[in-house]
Amino acid sequence: MELMELLTGRRTYRRFLQKEVSRDIIDEILYAARLASSAANKQPLSYVVIRDAKKVEDVFQCTRWAGYLPPGDGQPKDGEKPVLFIAVVENLSVSQDCDTDAGLAIGNMTLAAWNHGVGSCIIGACDKTKLSAMFGLTQEQKLHTVVAFGYPSHKSRITDAEEPGDIKYYLDENRDYVVPKRKREDVVTFL
Structure with missing residues (x-):
């Protein structure tokens, strides 16, 4: 895609086809995150990839969607849920201030995904305590965001x-x- 077409089309998507995202595309999404600029080049972020259907459902249960819409309209229903989550993790022993790094990495990830027609939804409204335990994060790690991915159905x-x-x-x-x-x-x- 041309850059401006890519930027215009990379919107938030909240309903997905139940079609798996290939490992090659996931690898490209993660590579794009790795390429993002980083303050002082500290590279304080790491990522947890959740693609097993049961684990994706477990993560989904800890998320809240589309705050401006009534729950029946904004929350994906069965058959519309994401097929992949990538958690963005701050490594506090590397840097205590990772928001800019996370934003740049997430921007790269979602653009790389959209380049393959894979939509995304960046989710900060989630049970970070429960998800952190689920992901096995240590005290030196902090969950920043989870990003839902899938082929949009809207x-x-x-x-x-x-x-x-x-x-x-x-x-x-x-x-x-x-x-x-x-x-x-x-x-x-x-x-």
């Missing part, structure tokens, strides 16, 4: 926000996601 598109504060995404008549974005003139100042 569309997601961007529209201009009518008002700067009108940013709540919603479902259209086809249950596709519509994501209002603030207009450039509302967020950019040229000096």
Whole structure:
């Protein structure tokens, strides 16, 4: 894909086909994370890949989806759930401040996935204590985020926000996601 097409299409997806993501694509997603810039090149992140169907379901049970929508509309149902999770783990013995590194790595991961038509949903709303235990994290490790992956079964598109504060995404008549974005003139100042 061309870069701007890739950036425009890489939206959040919350309903997925029940089609496995190949190991080659997973490896490319992880390689893309590894390529991300890192503050002082400390590289404080590590990753846990969850692809076994039972373990994916266990992780799914610890997540909350689409806070702007009613639970019946935002939470994936059976037959729509992700087929893969990748947990982003901060290694605190390397760095105590990993948010920028995590954001860059997650951006790379989701773009690499979308380049193969694999959608994603970045999830911070989860039971981090339970998931940390499930992943066997130590006291020197902290779960930053889990990212859900799968081939989308719906569309997601961007529209201009009518008002700067009108940013709540919603479902259209086809249950596709519509994501209002603030207009450039509302967020950019040229000096």
